Amino acid sequence: MGALFLRDVRLGLRAGGGALVGILFFLAVIAVVPFGVGPDLKLLARIGAAMLWIGALLATLLGLDRLFQADRDDGSLDLLIMAADRHMLALTILVKCLAHWTVSVLPLVIASPLLGLFMNMEPAAIGATALTLLVGTPAITLIGAVGAAVAVSLPRGGLLVSVIILPLTIPVLIFGVSASYGAVEDPAPFLAPFLILAAITLFFAVLGPVAAAAALRSSAD
Amino acid sequence: MGALFLRDVRLGLRAGGGALVGILFFLAVIAVVPFGVGPDLKLLARIGAAMLWIGALLATLLGLDRLFQADRDDGSLDLLIMAADRHMLALTILVKCLAHWTVSVLPLVIASPLLGLFMNMEPAAIGATALTLLVGTPAITLIGAVGAAVAVSLPRGGLLVSVIILPLTIPVLIFGVSASYGAVEDPAPFLAPFLILAAITLFFAVLGPVAAAAALRSSAD
Amino acid sequence: MRLIAENLGGERGGELLFSGLHFAVSSGEALMVTGPNGSGKSTLLRIIAGLLVQAEGMLRLEGTPDAFEGLAAAAHYLGHLNAMKPVLSVDENLHFWQSFNGRGQYSIAEALEYVSLGEIGHLPFGYLSTGQKRRVSIARLLVSDRPVWLLDEPTAGLDKASETQFTGLMRGHLTSGGIIVAATHLPLGLEGSNELALGAAS
Amino acid sequence: MRLIAENLGGERGGELLFSGLHFAVSSGEALMVTGPNGSGKSTLLRIIAGLLVQAEGMLRLEGTPDAFEGLAAAAHYLGHLNAMKPVLSVDENLHFWQSFNGRGQYSIAEALEYVSLGEIGHLPFGYLSTGQKRRVSIARLLVSDRPVWLLDEPTAGLDKASETQFTGLMRGHLTSGGIIVAATHLPLGLEGSNELALGAAS
């Protein structure tokens, strides 16, 4: 399993440039919002957490559709499926998701405090947002894995995978953003939505790989 | 050339699930936003244009990296390059870009007024945004084509692409968004950024394919 | 150990390609699946590998060694595709499959030596010629142990010397008690192997 | 028409694979390029097709027919990859290459008939078996006219019947004044063709 993780991380770094595309897209999102909101720094600070979350959510979608496609195209997927007795397929998928998250999403999480500064957010809000991103974004990747597995036999699943995934990621977004706000605004609680967010991630850490495994198994032909 | 356009459009539609998927994707992206920033209609109206542009950027980027990769992986690219005497390679690339834009981005541009309504935008802002999207998004595709061509020629050039090419898309985004705002907010001008946007598109309509052709020619191996 | 198929049928896109197949392959034996293009050779191999579900009939491996549970776990599958990543080096590719499938009799260097690619391990897989790629794929069979080898046109693209070498490898696998099922258009040079001819199709 | 190479050398990754090649192939002649894996057969074909630049020497096509300018424009290249899209139907794939490369002597239906895939045109290309895919690729050579055929292991995956059929197609192309350069490990059944043996490599 360690080997699979390493291979996927290497591939991501070497071939796709995944990390940077994500960050650049993230940057683009953050760069453009102030135009809309205008020079109102207060307002900017208020929607900062939301914009960071939306940016991270959308950036995660980039490249997610090829999560299994690439392995299918060169025949690796067959062998991964055949090894299901040794390595439970769901676990294999979990590891692949982790690798994707490490390469494509973790850099965003690390960069988010910096962007929070750009958005004039308070330190507490920045910290809370980074923390919620760290805890919440894996859920997006895990949900995405289901979409990627369902659409694996479509050579250009890109948009379709996003369409399938996005509605399902909305709860993650809601709780992520509300936890970030909870850290600064008084009546709103932080812990409750944060715990729900963690629970969602754990829930999809089980459901996502299992559902994706079922989809992949039926896709083999 | 007509045949190439048709083939690529067909591929995009068939493999990705049809033209509707593009619109659906946009709908899903826009639906995500109110969850993040909250149901504040005023605020939504203000960031509406920015969100529409971000959605369009994301849709363009999804799958753009595979513009030539897919053709290379199945050997078509060799034959397209060999036919350079019959069909100038830059023209071939332009047609491929057009097809990609038609399938992945045009539906979004057409759907954008509807989404503007959802975001509670003013009629003038909606019209301006749709117009800037129509004029500006081809530039993103054309810039992306250069990146895709470089990525094909350098198997480990993924990073390079995102560092060199993608930042070029940010000016497009910024001029697009500021032109959209110029149409409604008084002190901001509309025409100046709009003309710059058009100029960028025209500029890359020439430079993009030529640069991509050069990269592809040197890539064949 | 015995691979047994009873009344096996395979379909593609709702259409039965073959049916009522009976065969049994014991330790040390090889089965050559032959037939014209589109007759279902690859389909049969993928059914044995557990990647497709049979339309009818039964398939089982009797006397599986303890280390493996089930047919798929006990089988190496060498399909048309090489299952290697072009941007990773040959060593990295093989190393991954070795760690993933479990360490075998041979080390990576030894396995590469067996397919005469001793000095090529550091090159990205994508830089190899067709035949060299196929040989790296064959080396994958050596770096992990599996008693059953399912080979789909294994010698496509190999030169004469590599072909004989590969025949030697297969012989070695058989004498050490393995089973081989191979789909092929070209004779693989294994004397005394059984042949299963699939029906004619377009 | 005459394809002439003088002192031709080819390299890969900075390493000279072959050098000082001299050959000339006239209308109606075939040249078989042979050699072990990695000896540079595919490299040579890609150089002739203009997809790679030669390291040294000269290459030219004398007496090119008027319709074509330059060697690359006058050549059909059949590489290892089939250059077809799995999601499009066979007909759509062939139709695209026909429109892109120019209409030839045969219609798509006729070309498919020539490779015995007459009724398969409506199926998505991805549904075909390996040999059927290769045969569709061969049909691509027929739907547009090119005097020079560059074939890289054209018969890989073909069954016996299709192989003979393909030999017939090549004969037809030669008698109508074409040129064939083929890289191959297996005899293609063209008697009287010249052979170019490339040096030994790993």
Added chain:
Amino acid sequence: MSDAVSKTGRWIDLANPTRFLSLAGGILPWLGGLTVLVLAIGFWMSMNAPDDYQQGSTVKIMFIHVPFAWLSMMCYTIMSVAALGTLVWRHPLADVSAKAAAPIGAVFTALALITGSLWGKPMWGTWWVWDARLTSVFVLFLMYLGIIALTRAMDDPAKSARATAILTLVGFINIPIIKFSVDWWNTLHQPASVLRMGGSTLDQSYLRPLLVMAIGFTLLFFTLHLMAMRNEIWRRRVTAMRRVAARSADRGTVS
């Protein structure tokens, strides 16, 4: 069906598409007739319902809005059960049922959205707000469309069946969110007043036409669903027969 067929055999019989077709053919005219009758009565009753002292005549929108909203959720639930049927029992009709239901569900959801919007303008002063219930229904609509797009994108029904089933099941999470969104988040939208613990709080003069309309639209849904399932079975037969025809012609020319 002969008398010999026992009750326990019925379900197995239904698994057979041919039996299903003949059964559907028998039921459909009656079901269709009943639908028209109930809908006509419901329409008449709702036209004669008194105006609300607060909402005026717009309360009449309720008689269609609420059934559409209910049906949009029911249809997804049916599809989820069918998805279980595909995945667990591999029932051959389950996939047909799910695939046929999706467009109908999408239409009912769209109508719930449209009538809701048309009600919202006079009541709330806006066509649309991004509150929890409205948005979750919108998400449901998107999910219907996503499922339709997925089934259309794959041409092999056997392959798309399981993929779609998995997606449907994962998306079922949304249904409880829609149902309870009004309780979990305080929103503009009405909380449940008909289907709730402790009995309905709605006045009889509105409850009766509403229930009749709801029954009528439910009957309409089942009629259309049966017809669409029948079409889907026929469509699959046509594709299978076309393939066989092509193949046999193939054999004829080649060997």
Added chain:
Amino acid sequence: MISHTGFVLASYGAAIIVLAALIGWIFIDQRSQRQALQELESRGVRRRSETKMDNAS
């Protein structure tokens, strides 16, 4: 009380139009599938499973 007859009419109208379109589509689909089946059957094409099933019943 203000009456909003326009909105009521619009919502009933929209419902009727959309439902009519759905029903129409289903009927058109039904006709085309039936025609295709009849055309194939008249050409003598049979499904593979049909023979089995006919024997069984």
